[in-house]
Amino acid sequence: MSLSSSAIMAPPSDMTFKGGSAPLRAGIIVFPGSNCDRDAGNAWEALGEGEAVYLWHQENDLRGVDVVILPGGFSYGDALRAGAIARFAPIMKEVTRFAEEGGPTLAICNGFQIACEVGLLPGALVRNERMRFVCRHVGLRVETEASMFTNGYRKGEVLSIPVAHGEGRYVCDDATYAELVAEDRIAFRYAPQTGNFVLGADSGEDYNPNGSRDHIAGILGGPQRNILGMMPHPERAMHTELGSANGRPLFEALCAVMNVRH
Amino acid sequence: MPRVIVYVTLKPTLLDAQGRTVQTALHSLGFGEAGDVRLGKIIEMNVPEGDEAGIRARVVAMCDELLANPVTESYRIEVEA
Numbered sequence: 001m002s003l004s005s006s007a008i009m010a011p012p013s014d015m016t017f018k019g020g021s022a023p024l025r026a027g028i029i030v031f032p033g034s035n036c037d038r039d040a041g042n043a044w045e046a047l048g049e050g051e052a053v054y055l056w057h058q059e060n061d062l063r064g065v066d067v068v069i070l071p072g073g074f075s076y077g078d079a080l081r082a083g084a085i086a087r088f089a090p091i092m093k094e095v096t097r098f099a100e101e102g103g104p105t106l107a108i109c110n111g112f113q114i115a116c117e118v119g120l121l122p123g124a125l126v127r128n129e130r131m132r133f134v135c136r137h138v139g140l141r142v143e144t145e146a147s148m149f150t151n152g153y154r155k156g157e158v159l160s161i162p163v164a165h166g167e168g169r170y171v172c173d174d175a176t177y178a179e180l181v182a183e184d185r186i187a188f189r190y191a192p193q194t195g196n197f198v199l200g201a202d203s204g205e206d207y208n209p210n211g212s213r214d215h216i217a218g219i220l221g222g223p224q225r226n227i228l229g230m231m232p233h234p235e236r237a238m239h240t241e242l243g244s245a246n247g248r249p250l251f252e253a254l255c256a257v258m259n260v261r262h
Numbered sequence: 263m264p265r266v267i268v269y270v271t272l273k274p275t276l277l278d279a280q281g282r283t284v285q286t287a288l289h290s291l292g293f294g295e296a297g298d299v300r301l302g303k304i305i306e307m308n309v310p311e312g313d314e315a316g317i318r319a320r321v322v323a324m325c326d327e328l329l330a331n332p333v334t335e336s337y338r339i340e341v342e343a
Binding site (some may be wrong): 172 | 276280301329331
């Protein structure tokens with residue numbers, strides 16, 4: 001792959017930071033094949049308190065960012081397995097250390113696949129049950145408010161957030177599943193707009209886009225529930241004009257936490 | 263130089279969506295006898311001469327660390343002299 005890093009590393013020209021104190025800096029990890037890095041950066045900067053720092057996969061330094069975002073895309077062309085090769089990128093050593101020390105880490109779509117391959121989150125994401133690449137808004141039920149990502153939502157609330165993936169079927173063994181449930185680490189489940197379904201009884205055919213185990217769409221991990229992996233794209237749900245602004249509270253919640261830490 | 267072939271497949275407990283699709287296609291072509299079709303990957307490589315046990319041990323390490331995802335996949339190794 002002859003992708004030039006200079007094109008991707010160019011500083012964003014449309015900075016929207018309006019705050020008076022130091023901006024909250026989100027490090028967006030850019031791999032060859034990432035394609036939602038700018039979306040994530042734009043979402044972060046749309047809040048008006050943040051600055052996106054694009055970190056090329058060959059770098060060895062997170063440059064002191066406050067938050068790390070592993071964006072969506074097809075890192076390394078999904079060679080071998082989605083997310084499998086990203087593990088060996090030099091920057092991932094630093095990302096792993098950051099996340100394991102409690103640094104807020106948001107892993108979206110391919111980022112979620114990478115986080116599972118690296119071992120930051122349990123389980124894996126495999127080919128969608130019905131084989132189709134699914135690209136549409138889905139209903140997403142908030143399963144827990146207890147995290148720095150989800151405390152701006154109400155438990156049971158149903159969000160409209162887009163998915164765009166061919167390998168998003170979350171699988172894990174029974175022990176892992178029991179642990180996720182017991183520790184309240186399931187952040188989001190796919191759901192009908194009513195939010196009502198019976199776990200284990202409903203196939204989810206109408207609302208589960210990929211056949212994920214018990215409709216899991218996002219899970220939490222890390223020592224302080226500081227890692228969120230999710231297949232849907234909250235960064236693509238920032239403006240009602242574009243279909244939904246339901247992703248915005250997630251980024252706002254993260255900003256609020258970071259402002260307190262600052 | 264020995265040739266190593268690694269077969270990686272989804273664990274039997276996991277639904278193989280690709281395999282199911284291929285099976286449906288085979289059935290519609292009239293090959294109704296095809297059952298439990300499963301797809302996987304073949305990874306081939308050359309390795310230096312050595313005793314087979316030693317070669318296998320190295321390839322097992324490759325599988326565990328990279329070639330197969332222990333959560334979802336199982337693998338089988340063949341060594342051709």
